[in-house]
Amino acid sequence: MCDICLNFRQRICVGNSPLTYDNTCKYVAENYPADFARWLLASDTSDIEVLKTELNLEPIRADSLTFLQISNQILHLEFQTSPKSTPPLDFRMLDYYTRLKRQYWCDIEQVLIFLQATSSKIVFNTQYVDRKTRHEYRVIRLWEEDPTPLLANPALLPLATLARTDSPQDLLEQVAAAVDMIEERDERQNISACVQVLAGLRFPKNLVRQLFREEIMQESVIYQDILQKGLQQGEERGKKQEALELIVRQLTRRFGAIEAEVQQQIRTLSITQLEELAEALLDFSNPSDLVNYLVNISPPQLNPED
Numbered sequence: 120m121c122d123i124c125l126n127f128r129q130r131i132c133v134g135n136s137p138l139t140y141d142n143t144c145k146y147v148a149e150n151y152p153a154d155f156a157r158w159l160l161a162s163d164t165s166d167i168e169v170l171k172t173e174l175n176l177e178p179i180r181a182d183s184l185t186f187l188q189i190s191n192q193i194l195h196l197e198f199q200t201s202p203k204s205t206p207p208l209d210f211r212m213l214d215y216y217t218r219l220k221r222q223y224w225c226d227i228e229q230v231l232i233f234l235q236a237t238s239s240k241i242v243f244n245t246q247y248v249d250r251k252t253r254h255e256y257r258v259i260r261l262w263e264e265d266p267t268p269l270l271a272n273p274a275l276l277p278l279a280t281l282a283r284t285d286s287p288q289d290l291l292e293q294v295a296a297a298v299d300m301i302e303e304r305d306e307r308q309n310i311s312a313c314v315q316v317l318a319g320l321r322f323p324k325n326l327v328r329q330l331f332r333e334e335i336m337q338e339s340v341i342y343q344d345i346l347q348k349g350l351q352q353g354e355e356r357g358k359k360q361e362a363l364e365l366i367v368r369q370l371t372r373r374f375g376a377i378e379a380e381v382q383q384q385i386r387t388l389s390i391t392q393l394e395e396l397a398e399a400l401l402d403f404s405n406p407s408d409l410v411n412y413l414v415n416i417s418p419p420q421l422n423p424e425d
Contacts, residue, residue: 209247359390
């Protein structure tokens, strides 16, 4: 094994849409980073420090982002349930790359994992191309992946439900059997909950309920985390919506109708930036002051996914 693979650190930054799939990927990535490193990098190590951090240029948004630091290299792992994104995923991967490079200045390996089967051309794209700019990244489409290595690792059982198979129900039954074989009770509960959440992307609820006991899921840490995060994120979305509505009303009252493009720029702002705008607009004399203010917010912010 090369020296670069001996020292792992995980830097994790996770978005929140859709909530259940996001928190599930977040949970398994945070609690089983060595298993993900073994699967994706064919590297075996237990020297992993889990850190929760954010890029300085937040907000950025995705279903689930995970950063693994391997000595002088960072593995950027991203889970996506849908290929639809604003801005497009290929540009977002470039944007993440430049942010990571600027902050850590080391080699960066990027892996984009699509969870749900789709025929969209986006999931087959592995690079961003724009005139003289070309940026490549790795793509995994779970529905094309061999389920064998996923079934062999308890941490990857949630992903196994979405892997390649000619008989989806048989695959789900294999996953259920593997979950039952987990000896430690708490781990079995939590992995079972994660399996049930991600299985919902592929299987009807009644089939999942037949194979897994609902009470086990409700007792798990991840289930409680989903409920708690749902409440917190619902509150945050409510606060941002209130701030947006207030600012748009104030601007409309002062300057009349606001152009749709300008309103869209305002919607991309974080709550903190909206609060700053609410103070700044008191000094605006005309609509151009607003436009100039938005232009001078540096760096430009990424739009959250709907």
